[in-house]
């Protein structure tokens with residue numbers, strides 16, 4: 001068994017950039033939103049670097065980049081309207097070009113056989129979680145799935161991690177957070193959980209190794 005799994009009773013997985021490669025469809029929805037607002041498309045390379053702090057922040061980053069609203073960026077009502085457009089387009093496109101990363105299903109099955117509890121902690125809005133998990137064949141593995149809007153705080157705040165650990169009555173030091181970005185590493189640290197980062201995801205254009213996670217993997221297959 002891989003070192004990262006020693007003394008672990010619960011694994012918390014991030015979704016975007018860790019279990020699924022969703023950047024193509026997120027980019028499609030951002031660019032549809034930009035078009036609807038008469039702004040230039042931003043493209044997938046930028047969107048990949050902007051994912052990780054929830055849809056509202058993603059939309060805000062795109063509007064700031066485009067210099068929309070007089071270069072000041074949107075106020076709260078303008079951001080709400082743009083976000084509503086993004087959500088509508090993403091709902092239509094979220095499974096057009098989104099796939100599980102290699103090794104994900106095998107990893108989930110292996111931990112289920114080992115009797116390790118598994119849950120999902122994503123900053124993605126909750127309404128997208130169930131349809132995506134089902135379409136990707138990932139439903140049925142997780143006892144709990146929290147979206148970025150489920151609680152008052154989201155990653156990098158430790159609250160969602162501690163919330164699930166508390167529901168399952170598992171001490172934070174026996175929890176492993178697996179993610180692709182600094183929000184995951186920071187949330188795990190703040191919660192007192194162990195942390196494993198994957199190198200293939202989205203981390204705002206920077207190597208995740210720089211954050212010194214407890215473990216670093218190129219594929220979740222290594223946890224099988």
Ligand SMILES: O=C(O)COP(=O)(O)O
Pocket residue numbers: 014015016017050051052053054055058121122123124125181
């Ligand atoms: O919606 C996002 O910003 C990304 O969510 P994640 O926490 O699953 O990476």
Ligand SMILES: [Mg+2]
Pocket residue numbers: 014015016017018052179180181201202
């Ligand atoms: Mg992520």
